[in-house]
Amino acid sequence: MPFRSLETADLKGKTALVRVDFNVPVENGAVTDDTRLRAALPTIHFLSSKGAKVVLLAHFDRPKGKRVPEMSLGFVAEPLSKLLEQPVAFADDCVGADAKAVIDGLEAGGVALLENVRFHAGEEKNDPEFAAQLAALGDLYVNDAFSAAHRAHASTEGVARLLPAYPGLSMQRELEALDAALGQPQRPVIGIVGGSKVSTKLDLLQNLVGKLDKLAIGGGMANTFLFAQGHDIGASFAEKDMADTAREILEKAKANTCEILLPIDVVVAEKMEAGVASRTCGLGEITDVDRILDAGTKSADRLIAAIAQCKTLIWNGPLGVFEIPPFDAATVAVAKEAGRLAKSGALIAVAGGGDTVAAMNHAGVAGELTFVSTAGGAFLEWMEGKALPGVEALQA
Ligand code: ADP
Ligand code: MG
Numbered sequence: 001m002p003f004r005s006l007e008t009a010d011l012k013g014k015t016a017l018v019r020v021d022f023n024v025p026v027e028n029g030a031v032t033d034d035t036r037l038r039a040a041l042p043t044i045h046f047l048s049s050k051g052a053k054v055v056l057l058a059h060f061d062r063p064k065g066k067r068v069p070e071m072s073l074g075f076v077a078e079p080l081s082k083l084l085e086q087p088v089a090f091a092d093d094c095v096g097a098d099a100k101a102v103i104d105g106l107e108a109g110g111v112a113l114l115e116n117v118r119f120h121a122g123e124e125k126n127d128p129e130f131a132a133q134l135a136a137l138g139d140l141y142v143n144d145a146f147s148a149a150h151r152a153h154a155s156t157e158g159v160a161r162l163l164p165a166y167p168g169l170s171m172q173r174e175l176e177a178l179d180a181a182l183g184q185p186q187r188p189v190i191g192i193v194g195g196s197k198v199s200t201k202l203d204l205l206q207n208l209v210g211k212l213d214k215l216a217i218g219g220g221m222a223n224t225f226l227f228a229q230g231h232d233i234g235a236s237f238a239e240k241d242m243a244d245t246a247r248e249i250l251e252k253a254k255a256n257t258c259e260i261l262l263p264i265d266v267v268v269a270e271k272m273e274a275g276v277a278s279r280t281c282g283l284g285e286i287t288d289v290d291r292i293l294d295a296g297t298k299s300a301d302r303l304i305a306a307i308a309q310c311k312t313l314i315w316n317g318p319l320g321v322f323e324i325p326p327f328d329a330a331t332v333a334v335a336k337e338a339g340r341l342a343k344s345g346a347l348i349a350v351a352g353g354g355d356t357v358a359a360m361n362h363a364g365v366a367g368e369l370t371f372v373s374t375a376g377g378a379f380l381e382w383m384e385g386k387a388l389p390g391v392e393a394l395q396a
Contacts, residue, residue, distance in 0.1 A: 144168025294320025
């Protein structure tokens with residue numbers, strides 16, 4: 001992908017408009033998880049150290065084009081300033097005279113945060129006039145919010161068309177990791193797709209079976225596939241109306257010589273609850289009251305062996321109900337092995353998705369994998385093979 005490089009940009013005395021994702025979790029006005037603030041630090045430090053004024057653009061919550069005081073981004077300035085160890089000026093509006101006055105007041109290397117871009121209806125509409133008002137504030141545009149790149153909004157797409165545009169350092173790292181996992185992967189490449197429903201991950205499955213050498217399907221969606229293949233799945237959660245679709249995906253995999261790995265044994269219980277009696281059994285031993293809640297040890301071992309034969313792993317969705325032990329066992333066992341291989345350099349392992357990030361943290365391997373994407377919807381759309389407007393707009 002041809003991107004301009006921030007490293008070679010002329011930054012001294014320039015004003016950089018930087019799109020960040022500061023849509024952080026908050027309780028009683030305090031940030032409860034500052035991961036997203038930390039993600040922006042390398043780019044801010046870099047621009048600041050090169051003598052640019054750094055002007056941060058971000059959205060918070062869903063004010064739907066109106067000024068909603070409870071959705072002001074003002075509360076972020078102080079925690080950000082502490083992390084940066086430098087002052088952060090705050091402007092009451094993201095365009096117009098207020099914004100301009102705050103930016104004019106910055107010294108070279110100074111940092112300002114502008115008010116929630118979604119206070120203006122033009123943001124989500126990607127209104128060209130609003131984008132032009134944003135662009136008027138800076139000399140260049142930097143997008144460091146991969147997690148917002150699946151939206152074609154004025155601050156993620158429109159403004160990028162009006163100024164010289166660059167990926168920020170976190171964005172660049174994420175794009176490189178994703179490209180290494182699915183764009184130009186070292187082969188063989190294996191995928192794991194789990195989670196609850198086939199219906200929410202159809203596009204993803206369709207795209208992956210056309211690109212991967214092997215694909216393991218787990219979680220609740222595996223039940224639908226097992227049902228589609230004629231197995232008795234007892235009282236398991238499944239989308240029985242998706243059976244035809246599941247068979248189509250298996251056909252497409254075959255046509256593309258993508259080997260599909262479905263569970264060969266399962267962990268079942270009568271209820272999806274902590275403390276219930278459970279057992280591991282073969283596919284022919286599931287009774288009417290059984291619910292499949294995890295893949296069995298044989299399935300996990302076979303998947304671990306398959307990963308060991310591959311050079312690249314891409315993972316979205318847990319293999320079982322990992323929130324309720326012991327139904328976390330397959331996910332944790334496979335994650336630990338992926339972590340070990342990635343750490344040793346034998347495997348490129350990239351994982352993403354809301355619950356998947358939680359599962360990798362639960363397994364204690366988030367720091368060992370090559371890359372863990374916290375981008376949520378943007379990560380899934382990228383896995384579906386869709387072009388992300390915020391990334392497209394950065395291409396030189
Ligand atoms: P992500 O957020 O990473 O994209 P999903 O939301 O698709 O992942 O899936 C995660 C959810 O799938 C978890 O809450 C997990 O409990 C559920 N799940 C996994 N296996 C099963 C199963 N066998 N039956 C029901 N739910 C399951
Ligand atoms: Mg989820």
